[in-house]
Amino acid sequence: MLKKNLLFAGKNLIRMFLLLFAVSIATFALVAVSPIDPLQANVGQAALGSMSEEQKEKLRSYWGADTPPVERYVNWAKAALRGDFGTSLLYRQPVMNVIGVKLANSLFLMGLAWVISGLLGFVLGVIAGVYKGRWPDRLIKGYSLVIASTPAFWLALLLLLFFGVWLKVLPIGLSVPIGVEAAGVTFFQRVRHAILPALTLSITGISNITLHTREKMIEIMDSDYVLFARARGEKTGKIIFHHGLRNVLLPAMTLQFASISEIIGGSVLVEQVFSYPGLGQAAVAAGTGSDVPLLMGITLITAAMVFLGNFAANLLYGAVDPRIRRGGGKV
Amino acid sequence: MIRKKSQEASPVRLNERQKARLWLAVSILFLAGVAVAGYFCREAALVTDFSRKNIAPCFQYPFGTDWLGRNMFYRTLTGLSMSILIGICAAGVSAVMALLLGVSAAVFGKKVDAVISFFIDTVMGIPHILLLILISYAMGKGLKGVVVGVALTHWCSLARLIRGEVLALKQREYIQIAGKLGQSRLKIARKHMLPHLLPQFLVGLVLLFPHAILHESSVTFLGFGLSSAQPAIGVILSESMTYLIMGKWWLAVFPGVMLVLTVVLFDLGGSCLKRLLDPNSVHQ
Amino acid sequence: MSCTNKRHILEIDELSVSFLQYEGKKSTRQVELPVISKLSVSVHEGEIVAVVGSSGSGKSLLAHAILDLLPYNAKTSGSMYFDGELLTRERIHSLRGNKIAFVPQSTTYLDPLQPVGAQVRQSRKDPASRQRQRELFGRYKLGQGVDEKYPFECSGGMTRRVLLSCALMGDPELIIADEPTPGMDLALAKQSMEDFRAFADEGKGVLLITHDIELALEVADRIAVFYAGTTVEEAPVADFASQESLRHPYTKALWRALPQNGFTPLPGVQPYVKDMPEGCPFGPRCSRYSKNCQGEIPMQRVGCGTVRCTLYQGEDLAVHHHHGTS
Numbered sequence: 001m002l003k004k005n006l007l008f009a010g011k012n013l014i015r016m017f018l019l020l021f022a023v024s025i026a027t028f029a030l031v032a033v034s035p036i037d038p039l040q041a042n043v044g045q046a047a048l049g050s051m052s053e054e055q056k057e058k059l060r061s062y063w064g065a066d067t068p069p070v071e072r073y074v075n076w077a078k079a080a081l082r083g084d085f086g087t088s089l090l091y092r093q094p095v096m097n098v099i100g101v102k103l104a105n106s107l108f109l110m111g112l113a114w115v116i117s118g119l120l121g122f123v124l125g126v127i128a129g130v131y132k133g134r135w136p137d138r139l140i141k142g143y144s145l146v147i148a149s150t151p152a153f154w155l156a157l158l159l160l161l162f163f164g165v166w167l168k169v170l171p172i173g174l175s176v177p178i179g180v181e182a183a184g185v186t187f188f189q190r191v192r193h194a195i196l197p198a199l200t201l202s203i204t205g206i207s208n209i210t211l212h213t214r215e216k217m218i219e220i221m222d223s224d225y226v227l228f229a230r231a232r233g234e235k236t237g238k239i240i241f242h243h244g245l246r247n248v249l250l251p252a253m254t255l256q257f258a259s260i261s262e263i264i265g266g267s268v269l270v271e272q273v274f275s276y277p278g279l280g281q282a283a284v285a286a287g288t289g290s291d292v293p294l295l296m297g298i299t300l301i302t303a304a305m306v307f308l309g310n311f312a313a314n315l316l317y318g319a320v321d322p323r324i325r326r327g328g329g330k331v
Numbered sequence: 332m333i334r335k336k337s338q339e340a341s342p343v344r345l346n347e348r349q350k351a352r353l354w355l356a357v358s359i360l361f362l363a364g365v366a367v368a369g370y371f372c373r374e375a376a377l378v379t380d381f382s383r384k385n386i387a388p389c390f391q392y393p394f395g396t397d398w399l400g401r402n403m404f405y406r407t408l409t410g411l412s413m414s415i416l417i418g419i420c421a422a423g424v425s426a427v428m429a430l431l432l433g434v435s436a437a438v439f440g441k442k443v444d445a446v447i448s449f450f451i452d453t454v455m456g457i458p459h460i461l462l463l464i465l466i467s468y469a470m471g472k473g474l475k476g477v478v479v480g481v482a483l484t485h486w487c488s489l490a491r492l493i494r495g496e497v498l499a500l501k502q503r504e505y506i507q508i509a510g511k512l513g514q515s516r517l518k519i520a521r522k523h524m525l526p527h528l529l530p531q532f533l534v535g536l537v538l539l540f541p542h543a544i545l546h547e548s549s550v551t552f553l554g555f556g557l558s559s560a561q562p563a564i565g566v567i568l569s570e571s572m573t574y575l576i577m578g579k580w581w582l583a584v585f586p587g588v589m590l591v592l593t594v595v596l597f598d599l600g601g602s603c604l605k606r607l608l609d610p611n612s613v614h615q
Numbered sequence: 616m617s618c619t620n621k622r623h624i625l626e627i628d629e630l631s632v633s634f635l636q637y638e639g640k641k642s643t644r645q646v647e648l649p650v651i652s653k654l655s656v657s658v659h660e661g662e663i664v665a666v667v668g669s670s671g672s673g674k675s676l677l678a679h680a681i682l683d684l685l686p687y688n689a690k691t692s693g694s695m696y697f698d699g700e701l702l703t704r705e706r707i708h709s710l711r712g713n714k715i716a717f718v719p720q721s722t723t724y725l726d727p728l729q730p731v732g733a734q735v736r737q738s739r740k741d742p743a744s745r746q747r748q749r750e751l752f753g754r755y756k757l758g759q760g761v762d763e764k765y766p767f768e769c770s771g772g773m774t775r776r777v778l779l780s781c782a783l784m785g786d787p788e789l790i791i792a793d794e795p796t797p798g799m800d801l802a803l804a805k806q807s808m809e810d811f812r813a814f815a816d817e818g819k820g821v822l823l824i825t826h827d828i829e830l831a832l833e834v835a836d837r838i839a840v841f842y843a844g845t846t847v848e849e850a851p852v853a854d855f856a857s858q859e860s861l862r863h864p865y866t867k868a869l870w871r872a873l874p875q876n877g878f879t880p881l882p883g884v885q886p887y888v889k890d891m892p893e894g895c896p897f898g899p900r901c902s903r904y905s906k907n908c909q910g911e912i913p914m915q916r917v918g919c920g921t922v923r924c925t926l927y928q929g930e931d932l933a934v935h936h937h938h939g940t941s
Contacts, residue, residue: 022453030469149594151545153552154568154587161575161583172576228724231682232781233712234737242738246728265458269549273572284553287464299465303456322728322765346645 005318012314016307023303024077024296031292032069076296085300086293090285095297098282103301106271106278109194110263113201117263118256120202121209126248128210129217130240140210147207152266156200156273163196170196172274197270204266209255216251220244250321257313261306351603358600362415362593369412376405376562388581395581398574407586410564411593413557417474418544418597421481425543426536429486433493437501444494455487460553463546467555477556481543489535496531500524530608537601541594548590564590621659623699624789624820625681629653630693632673632680647690648888650676654693654846655914655921656839658789658820663811665823665831668841669885674824678793681822682717683707697789713785718792722774725766731777732762735784744784751780755810772807779810790814791822801829808834828869837920840866843885843896850920862922865897895924 079086085095128140147155164172171193220226221244229239268280275281279298286294318324380400388395394403436447454462462484467476500506500523509519550556551565558566564586571582632651650673658664668674679685681695683704695702697710711717725734735751736744752761755776761769769777775795782790792811796804804827811821812834825831831838832855839849840863848863858867858876868881883900892898894909901908907925914921915929922929 019449019453019456022449023456026453027457027465030465033469035471036468145598146591146595149541149545149598150591151549151552151587153549154583154590157568157572157575157583157587161580165576165578165580224719224721224723225726227684228717228719228781229726229737231684231711231717231719232737232785233708233710238738243726243729247726250728261455261458265460268458268460268464269552272553283461283464287468288554290468295465295468299457299461302458302461306456306458323767326765326768 008318009315012311016304016311019307020300020304024080024300025073027296027299028069028073028076031295032072034290036290076293080300085297088286088291088294088297090289090291090294095293098294099279099297099301102277102279102282105276106267106280108190109198109201109270109276109278110267112194112198113205113266114256114260114263116198116202117205117209117259121206122213122252122256124206125210125213125252126217126240126244128214129248130221130236130244132214132218132221137214141214144207144210144214147203148211150204151269152200152204153269153273155204156197156270159196159200160273193276197267197274197276200270200273201263201266205259205263208262209252209259212255213248213252216248217244220247223247250317253316253320254313257309260309264302264305348607351606355600355603355607358596358603361596362600365408365593366412366415369408369410369415372405372412373409375402376409377401385579387579388585394585395579397570397582398579403581403585406562406567407564407589410562410567410586411589413561413563414544414547414565414590415593417478417481417547418540421478421547422485422536422539422543424478424482425485426489426532426539428482429489429535430493430532432486433490434497436490436494437497447490447494451487451490454484459484459546460549463550464553464555467550472555474557474561477547477550480550481547484546485539485542489532489539492535493528493532496528497524500527534601534605534608537604538598540601541597544590544594544597621661623657624660624697625658625822626696627654627656627677627681628694628696629655630677630680630691630695632676632685632689632691634686635688635690649891650844650888651680652844653914654841654844656822656846656849658822660818660820661815662836663815663821663823663834664837664839665825665835666839666841666846667825667828667831670826673844673888674826674841675793678717678791678822678824681707681791682711682715714787715789715791716782716785716787718778718782718790718795720794720797722766722769722771724778725774727766730763730765731769732764734766735777735780737784747784748780751783752776755780775807783814787819789820789822791824793824794826795823796825796827796830801833804830805833829873840869843891844888845896845923846914846921847897847924848920848922854920862917862920862927863897863924864901864903864926868900 076086083096085099087093088095088098091098124140124144128137128144131137160172163170226239226243229243234242264280267278268283270276271278271280272284279302282294283298285291286298378401382400383392383396384398384400386392386396392402392404394407396402397406432447432451436444457465463477463480466480466483470476470479506519506523509523510516514522547556548563548565548568551563552569553565554569556565557563567586568583571579571586574582630651631649631653633647633649635645636648654677656664656666666674666677676685680691681702685691697706697715700706702710707715725731729738732748732752736748748762752758757773757776757780761773761777764773766774766777790811795811796807799807808830811823815821815836823831823835828838832852835852837849837851838855839846841847842865848861848866850861850866854860855870858870861867861870871877871879872881881900886892886896886899895901895904895912898904898908903926905925912923912925913931914923915927915931917927917929
């Protein structure tokens with residue numbers, strides 16, 4: 001049994017690496033195809049105009065515009081396999097360092113949003129599914145549909161307006177107070193600056209999970225085994241607790257891990273609104289500024305997070321679902 | 332003659348199916364209305380007039396004016412109209428891609444399926460917005476970038492769905508019997524599979540619109556989409572950010588509300604369509 | 616209703632169940648489709664009553680109607696009595712699972728993620744429940760190891776015994792079994808029905824809903840013949856020995872269709888719910904059809920059974936609900 005599990009895990013890990021490899025090729029191809037001239041994007045037309053040819057050559061080789069794309073990719077890949085993801089052109093530091101710092105900031109936000117949206121979304125989804133058609137369901141469904149239709153950045157703008165500008169209770173941006181030395185920033189201040197972005201991300205994350213959990217719950221409440229439980233006189237509360245939760249937990253788990261991709265996407269927008277220096281904001285800067293190594297690095301890290309999330313979901317599913325655990329051993 | 336007997340239940344209030352049709356009609360009318368109105372307003376939206384800049388919403392200017400004196404109501408309408416058209420275009424292309432790839436994966440054997448599934452997993456591994464940024468970058472930003480980007484990112488889930496449906500259909504008895512009776516593959520596909528797939532496909536297609544619009548406005552907001560000369564909703568909202576702190580709330584609130592309304596109506600239209608076509612809920 | 620003075624456990628009087636549906640795929644008109652019309656059947660102590668009808672004719676809905684499990688768009692009329700007293704909704708809810716037990720047909724009625732032992736006990740952990748569950752498993756020869764098995768790990772036969780144990784946990788007086796022997800051959804089916812026979816012999820009642828008429832003839836005491844949404848005849852099994860002792864033309868045709876009686880099928884098909892003829896539903900296929908058959912035809916007592924046919928002049932049925940224990 002253990003051997004079967006290891007084999008399963010091993011195959012999945014290999015597939016993950018292959019996928020990451022494919023992602024890196026795709027990303028690089030997209031970036032290479034671009035007609036955008038990195039020189040123009042970063043130095044500007046006016047400055048270029050007053051430069052000498054040598055200076056332009058130096059810049060071109062700095063931005064990597066003089067080697068053919070395939071060669072560039074191979075160089076990059078060889079270095080990446082050794083752990084060296086190159087140097088960020090915008091921040092002028094190793095990509096890994098930049099990502100490290102930004103990721104730490106983002107993780108705080110994303111982690112918080114992931115947990116909150118998962119818990120609240122689950123509870124709301126179960127309630128809506130059980131009370132389908134009645135007012136708790138209509139309320140929850142209505143609210144979720146509106147939130148799901150709201151772009152994350154607009155919600156962020158509204159919250160910024162409300163809490164930052166009108167009420168002035170929360171800071172309007174960045175991750176630390178302006179002008180304070182890094183060592184002097186307290187944990188509390190960090191939290192204060194993270195509240196609005198985390199709140200925004202959570203609100204948008206909840207709606208998706210709520211709607212999907214609700215669907216699953218409705219399926220369960222319509223099933224044969226719930227019918228039989230009713231026929232045996234079990235009250236609704238007991239049915240939910242003993243049959244509903246058990247059966248909805250598995251799909252809920254898959255949902256939760258699948259939401260990682262959405263949360264990352266959301267964080268790109270939210271960080272932009274609040275000028276929060278996280279991974280998302282760095283991605284936008286890298287895209288705007290043609291910082292190819294940084295873009296590659298960020299894309300790979302986020303793809304790795306998504307794939308790891310799926311991997312974790314598969315493992316958990318295999319561990320929790322008795323049908324997979326016991327592999328259908330019939331008597 | 333032996334007569335039939337079936338009674339009609341008198342409808343005192345609208346039943347669910349009638350409600351679904353009503354809301355579908357409402358959403359189509361509204362969205363078409365906005366799209367058309369926006370097209371006709373596009374010149375009025377560009378008119379600048381410094382004598383009336385930064386006016387808060389009032390009777391004459393229901394959505395207020397911006398720092399260049401442009402009428403926000405016309406700007407919003409035009410912007411929405413653009414978003415709707417872009418959304419529909421991109422979603423349409425996406426849906427067709429999803430159909431082709433989904434069906435191919437299910438029909439052309441294990442190897443093709445493995446390749447297409449791997450491809451789907453790869454694309455799904457990159458968070459949407461990031462992929463949009465990359466594609467937009469690859470196409471040099473601008474309108475083309477946005478449309479291609481949105482089209483190339485939304486087909487994945489629908490393709491997976493279609494693939495699953497066709498795979499399940501292939502196993503169904505009535506399909507296998509038709510094959511054994513000698514019907515050609517094409518005939519089976521047209522006569523037996525298509526009627527089953529078409530409703531799902533249509534619903535999936537319509538439900539892609541809201542996502543397409545949301546993502547288009549998001550990517551434009553970030554600066555990777557339409558240029559600031561064209562008043563797309565994303566641009567309007569991103570420009571409004573600088574003025575928010577000065578208290579000019581109407582620059583962000585009204586366009587945003589209209590955007591949400593548009594997305595909600597598309598979603599509503601899609602759900603109504605689903606309720607009318609999906610055999611599971613057909614008798615509610 | 617029959618020639619016995621035995622106590623009624625269950626009495627169903629003119630039960631009708633209809634569904635609200637949309638007329639066609641695209642229309643918005645809703646119509647009422649009657650699936651069960653004026654069905655009457657009763658179960659006395661110590662007997663197995665089989666409701667026999669073709670698959671898909673709506674018999675399962677009878678079980679759901681008795682247990683108040685019908686879906687959202689169902690409308691019912693008629694009355695039901697248990698132990699002489701009217702079955703109201705509240706009464707059904709308090710009786711189901713203990714005095715009235717349901718035995719469904721397949722493993723889909725078991726929670727796939729819970730071990731069967733726990734399901735039989737309904738997740739209770741107290742020693743009394745455990746003991747009773749063990750006792751039942753022992754009686755049906757389900758070993759110690761079965762307690763912790765999941766439904767997917769149980770064979771068809773084991774599942775059937777588990778479902779039976781579920782029913783018997785609450786010491787019921789009436790068992791409603793819905794197609795308990797799907798796809799089994801006669802010998803195996805008879806064997807699995809022995810448990811029901813033993814149960815009935817203790818003075819309790821079994822309502823068996825099945826399409827397998829041969830099984831019904833082997834195992835039941837009385838048979839209610841179900842056709843197009845209603846019972847057309849109710850007769851003791853002894854009456855099925857010859858065609859003459861049967862009453863309704865449809866029952867006679869059914870008798871003739873049995874392999875041992877000539878295997879002669881009756882032309883035509885049972886009418887679909889939407890195409891019900893006026894009056895007797897069997898009319899179009901009946902050789903004795905007459906103008907009288909177009910109106911309402913009540914159930915009448917003839918001899919030891921009942922029949923719904925204009926060819927007979929019997930006694931009107933009286934519902935025995937005031938009889939109580941006699």
